[in-house]
Amino acid sequence: MRLVLGSGSPRRLELLAQIGVVPDAVRPPDIDETPSPGELPRPYCERMALEKVEAVKADPEDIVLCADTTVALGRRIFGKPADAAEAAEFLIRLMGRRHNVITAVAVRSSDRIWQKSVVTAVKMKRLSDIELNGYLDSDDWQGKAGGYAIQGPAGAFIPWISGSFTGVVGLPVAETANLLRAAGAIR
Ligand SMILES: Cc1cn([C@H]2C[C@H](O)[C@@H](COP(=O)(O)OP(=O)(O)OP(=O)(O)O)O2)c(=O)[nH]c1=O
Numbered sequence: 001m002r003l004v005l006g007s008g009s010p011r012r013l014e015l016l017a018q019i020g021v022v023p024d025a026v027r028p029p030d031i032d033e034t035p036s037p038g039e040l041p042r043p044y045c046e047r048m049a050l051e052k053v054e055a056v057k058a059d060p061e062d063i064v065l066c067a068d069t070t071v072a073l074g075r076r077i078f079g080k081p082a083d084a085a086e087a088a089e090f091l092i093r094l095m096g097r098r099h100n101v102i103t104a105v106a107v108r109s110s111d112r113i114w115q116k117s118v119v120t121a122v123k124m125k126r127l128s129d130i131e132l133n134g135y136l137d138s139d140d141w142q143g144k145a146g147g148y149a150i151q152g153p154a155g156a157f158i159p160w161i162s163g164s165f166t167g168v169v170g171l172p173v174a175e176t177a178n179l180l181r182a183a184g185a186i187r
Pocket of ligand 1 (some may be wrong): 006007008009011013027029052067068069070071080101143144145146148149151168169170174
């Protein structure tokens, strides 16, 4: 058995290392991440994790782990911003209120898929123009769902969360360990 991390996210590799899991291979999935019309954030996030784990090629005896992180403001889905203007748009909508960060994890062995999604409520403070523009200039928003990363400088914008910190960063480690154990990848 070999463990394949089906993710190009350096955060996911680091979070796995945090629980002592080092994958034998890393294979980023290539899927269409466009939400379907009217699709709600949690089903969308779970569908993404499932499509990723189905897209990653592996030998039949291998175990594949994939995840998706989606920022949700009510029914609205915020993915990874295409540019600084879109990151600004996301942050202006998120500031001064609570939103949810959903991470769905999917683990596949030859004949089975195990899945779990974790929702974390996150409060972002109101940002001054100086804070917003400084953050946009940092480029730290690039490749991050919702246009921010709690583990970087934007941590200063987040006074409160309820749920899983590692889930917000991209891989909820407690739930992931349970899935890997169920699949027989760890003891
Ligand atoms: C909200 C938030 C997201 N993120 C990141 C985690 C994910 O890498 C990214 C969401 O995009 P995803 O589509 O979940 O993942 P990805 O494209 O980076 O990697 P892959 O599909 O290959 O697994 O946002 C943070 O790092 N910190 C945060 O606080």
